Amino acid sequence: MKVLVLGAGQLARMMSLSSTHLGIEVLAYDVSSKQVINPVTFEVSNTTLEQEVERAYAITAEFEHIPEDVLALCESSGKFYPGAQSIATGGDRSKEKALLDKAQVPCAPYALITEKSHFIDAADKLGMPLVIKTCQAGYDGKGQWRLKSADQIDQIWSEMEGFIASGTEAAPHSIIAEKMIPFDREVSIIGVRDKGGNCKVYPLTENQHTNGVLTLSIAGKEKAAIQGQAESAFEKLATELNYVGVLAIEFFDVDGQLLVNEIAPRVHNSGHWTQQGSHTSQFENHMRAITGLPIGCTSLIRPTAMINVLGQASIPHSVLTVPGCTSHWYGKEAKPGRKMGHINISADNLHQLGERLSELAEILPEDDYPGVLDTSHALILN
Amino acid sequence: MKVLVLGAGQLARMMSLSSTHLGIEVLAYDVSSKQVINPVTFEVSNTTLEQEVERAYAITAEFEHIPEDVLALCESSGKFYPGAQSIATGGDRSKEKALLDKAQVPCAPYALITEKSHFIDAADKLGMPLVIKTCQAGYDGKGQWRLKSADQIDQIWSEMEGFIASGTEAAPHSIIAEKMIPFDREVSIIGVRDKGGNCKVYPLTENQHTNGVLTLSIAGKEKAAIQGQAESAFEKLATELNYVGVLAIEFFDVDGQLLVNEIAPRVHNSGHWTQQGSHTSQFENHMRAITGLPIGCTSLIRPTAMINVLGQASIPHSVLTVPGCTSHWYGKEAKPGRKMGHINISADNLHQLGERLSELAEILPEDDYPGVLDTSHALILN
Structure with missing residues (x-):
């Protein structure tokens, strides 16, 4: 095939x-x-x-x-598969929010902005601080603001105005304002839905971002209650989209309550751990689903962490001396900040995973691989 | 690289x-x-x-x-790597036996035969029945006999004589006679040795052959004592050959005592289960070893069975409905008896593996996939 x-x-x-x-x-x-x-x-x-x-x-x-x-x-x-509607929903925050509302999956309070009065209303009704983003995220990396006080509205609106005006009737440009809610951590769920509507969901993954880019994920430390919330969100959204394939959902964990941050209608960086930590990786399951093959087990085999390799020209070979460690190199030309590969590390339990991450931290410079040492300490102490 | x-x-x-x-x-x-x-x-x-x-x-x-x-x-x-000497040893039973003797690793009593008197002596000293094979195994599939009584010697010798005579001084042809020892089962060990001489060995695998071809392997049911014998044999042989890469050793289990049947200086069909059952597959570890990368964990993650797909034009997709099951298709043109692919199936324990094999047995016809049902029963009962 x-x-x-x-x-x-x-x-x-x-x-x-x-x-x-x-x-x-x-x-x-x-x-x-x-x-x-x-x-x-x-x-x-x-x-x-x-x-x-x-x-x-x-x-x-x-x-x-x-x-x-x-x-x-x-x-x-x-x-x-998953089809143009799902792809469009993943690529436009206004469509994404409409989906969340329709499927009754919670996210932070938000307002769509196409004219200045909406912006003033949003600041008033949602309350500040607000995170303001372009809905059509491909807008050359620009287009994100924070509104902390009402006297910034004129300045920020003058920057937003041009983007909105550049939209067309067929492809309108819009802005979304979201209430900034302090969260404890970022987590994500990866799941797969087949052509018959059957869903299988991987264990929740805890993600660490550095300068807005995913740097480290851990799977295997979640409790049933929070896993249940994430699975429920997955099933509602995947069903609403009549989705086929792997779908990723990123959440903010606000004191044990999950609020959707965004969805990605595809295999996702925060699911790379499934290559070593589950029986069927997210990649295999996506391919099984879209070709009509039966989807495979998504349960955790072993607690596993994934560390992104960003901008490096190679992965130190010595990481392979750490038990349970495998490196994944993408074969791309190195550029600063570019996703060049990742390292997966598995262990029999979370304590052992902490010890192994501690071994890795001795090999990987903290500046290039943030969070490895801190995560190892947290796992060993818990 | x-x-x-x-x-x-x-x-x-x-x-x-x-x-x-x-x-x-x-x-x-x-x-x-x-x-x-x-x-x-x-x-x-x-x-x-x-x-x-x-x-x-x-x-x-x-x-x-x-x-x-x-x-x-x-x-x-x-x-x-592993080098011409290792390859030659794996391709010639006389060299293989010399290696076993030198490394003091036990095998069945044997005698090399290059003239008729050796044959008569072998029947006399080793005792019958004897299994008689050409040492240079590439001899177009022919060249295997069983001597049950002395009156067969003339007949068998007349068949062997031509093969021996076709050898040259540079590449002599010889025959080996081995005492036929009743054994309980066939097992194998797969291990890897790096350029620094470090060895890692996978858990022993129990193998079932049908008409001389491997049909089913299981890893994860062995006791420490027998694993120790196999590991010792691996380390002696790999060290003697100054081996680099994956080496496979097949044994007869004679009442808990392992006798080497043959060695294969390469990755091996009986190690295919390592793709799903261990952290580092035999294939990855072979590549790590020969390129000088650190070799990876060989411990069992989950009990795993491997079923060969012989001569079939495809693997039924429905096998993927069985939990813990993955199919491996080689992309070759189907021919009767040809190794076309394999199925790996893993479980949390041996009992569950038995149950899953029982599910597989409902999908896979017994004639084409012998041993699946019997193995499932044995695992469930134990």
Whole structure:
């Protein structure tokens, strides 16, 4: 069975590596270069997108910001999972919030802003501080503000105005203001839904971000109550979207109550631990779901942590001396801050995982790999 | 790092799939077609063996019967592991027995035969029944006899004589006679040795053969005493060969005493369970060892069984409905009896593994997949 992935980065690569054994062949479409490539060997195929859409048994995506024409072509083939609606929902905060409301899944209070009066109302009704973001997140990395007092409204509105005006009727640009709620930590749930509507959900993952980028995830330390909240959110949202494949949901944990931060209609960085920590990785399960194969076990085999490798030219080989440790290298050219690979580390229990992370912390410089040492201490003490 | 594998079958394929994440790129040399290919995509490279030997960081083999000139070229590069001596030992029963004697590892009593008088002596001294085999096992599948009474000697000798005469001084042909010892079962050990001489050994595997071909393996049911014997044999043999990489040893279990049947200087069918049952698969550990990376954990994560798929055109998708089950398809053209793929199935304990095998037995026809039902019963009862 041939599967075409829109996007040719590490997620497409790991989908390929995790499903070849099932008899699945993966090709990837790089939307920038408009080339079809093998995401493992990086070899360029001399075929076109149209040809590969025709040949594919199933089509999927590794990211949300896909050109309209590509999305339309794939959707019209009837083989595209999780489908254009799910992809669009993941790529637009206004659609995402509408989904959450419809499925009755809690998130922070918010207001959509398309004109200045909405902004003034939001500051008034939601209360400050507010986090203000563009809804169409692909807007070249800009477009995020914090409103702390009403006297900032004019200044921030003048920056927002141009973005909103650049939208069209077909593709409107909007802004969302969310009440900033102090949270204890960030967690996420990864789950998979098959074509028959059956859902399987992995254990909740605790995530640490540094400068807005995921740096470390841990799976295997959650209690049943909070897991139940996350599973319920997954099932409501996946069902509402008639979703097929792996869906990720990021939450803020506010004193034991989960509020959705955002959803990602795809395999997700915070689910990379499943490669070593569960029987069926998120990549294999995504491929099983979209090709109509039975989805596999998502239970935890062993507590596992994942450490992102950001901007480094290589992963120190000595990490492999630490028991239960495996490195995953994406084969990309190194650039500052770029996701270059990740390290998974598993153990028989959380205490042992802490000890192993402590060994890793001796190898990995704190500046490049933040949180490893602190996490090891926390696991050993608990 | 580029690795060249001699042989382009499923073992090369799984070496590739199990080491891409470490940043290793695998190409395979098909000794029949004399082509360099990607063992995953089967794409033919327009490079030569000589070029790839030059480019490789390390070279290894997936089988023992490699043409002399190819072996010599690889050996002279200084990058070939486990090396020509180990490969030759695995491909010649007379060399294998000499190794066992030198390392003082027990096997069944045997005698080498190059003339008729040796044959008569063997029948006399070892006692009948004898199993008689050609030492150079690549001899087109023929060359195995059983001597039950002395009056068969003339007849069998007349069949053996031609084979022995076809040898040369550089490559002598010989025959080995082994005392046929009734054994309780067949087991094997897979281990890995790194360039520094460090060894790690997987748990012993119990193997079932049908018509001389492995059909089912189980790992996770062995007691410490017998594991210790197998580990000791591994360490003696690997050290004697100054071995680098994964080495497999097959044993007969004779009332708790392990006698070596044969060795395989490579990753081995009876170690395929390690893909799901251990932290580091035999394929990943072989690649780690030959490229000088630290070797990884070999302990059992969960009891796991492996079922070979022989001659089938596909694996029923419904096997994936059984919890803990994964299928591995090699992408080859189906031929009767050919190894087409395998199924791994894991569980939290042996009883659960038995229950899951029982579910599998409902899907897999007994004639095509012998031993699944019986094994499930045995595990559930124990």
